[in-house]
Amino acid sequence: MNGRSERRAQTLNELVAFIGVFVVIVSFAGPAVRRATDVAEASTRLCRASQTAEIAIGLVGSDLRQASIVTYDPAGLGSAAKTWPGGFRLAVRFPDHTAAAYFMQDGALVRYSLAEGLETPMSEKCLRWVMRKDFEQFNVAPVAGDAGLYRIDVAIRIRKPVGRDMQAREQIAHFTTAVRLRVGGSP
C-alpha cells in the first residue's frame, strides 16, 4: 500500500516536472515560433512581389515597345486614378490606333484596352486586367538625354502582419528597369 502511494507520488512529481519544463520551453519558444511564421509569411510575400513586379513590368514594357505615342504623368500612377480629363496617368497608343491605359486603383494596377479611336474606355468595350492589390507606386518616365527610353519604377508593399501596428511593419520592395520604344513616340 505504502509502495503504491509512493509510486503514485513519484509519478505525479515527474508529471508536474515534465509539464513545468514543457511550459517553460513553450513560453520561450512561442515568440520564436511566432517570429518564424512572420518571417515565413514576409518571405512568401517578397517572392510574390518579385514575380508580380516582373509580370507587370513585362506587360507594361511590351506595351511600351509597341507604342507609337506614350502619354504619362511624371508623378506616376498614384492611387487617384484618371487625373487627366478623359485620360489616364499612363496611356500608350499603338500604330493600329488602339490604345492601352493604366492606373492604380486601391493598390491594384489596372490596365484598360481602348478600342480604335476611343479616348476613354467604355465599360462594355474595355478588357480589364488587374494585378495584385499591393502596388505602392508604378512610375513610367522618359530617361533624360536618351530619346525613346523610358524608366519603369515599381514599388510593391510587403505586409508583415505582426501585432496591431500593421502600418509600421510594412516594407517596400523596389524594382527598376528601362524600356525603349521600338516604333517611335513622344511624351
Added chain:
Amino acid sequence: MKGQSWHSAEARRGGWVTTDLILGLVLLVMIMGSIIGAIALQARAAVQLAQETRARLLLEGELERLRGLPEAELVPSVDERFVPFLGVSPSLEAATFRRTVRVEEDAHAARVTLVAEIPRTSGPCIVSIEGILCIHGGQAR
C-alpha cells in the same frame, strides 16, 4: 531482500523516466530548431530571389539603353565592368556588373552579354542576359 529489490527497480524506473524526459526535450528542441532553420532558409531564398529579379531587370534596362547607342559607342569588349545607368539598389551594392560586346564579322549586328555577379556565402550567383543588337544607319537597335 524484497525491499531492496523494490528500491532498485524503482531507481531503474526513475532513471528511465529521466532519460525519456531528456530525450523528449531534445527531440522537441530538434524539431523546433529544424522548423526555424527551414523558415530562415526560405526567408534567405526569398531575399535572394528578389535580388536576382532586381539584377535581371537592371540588366534588361541596360540592354535597352544599349539599343539606342550610336555604332561608334558600341565598342567590342570582354568582361568589362560597368555601373548600370539606372543605379544600383542597396541590396545589390556588393554585386559586380560585366559586359561583353562582340561585333559580328559583317558589322551589322552585335552580340551583347550582360552579367551580374552577386556574392553569396555559398558561392557567387550569376544572373546573365544576352541580346543581339542590329546595327542600322550607324545606330544599334
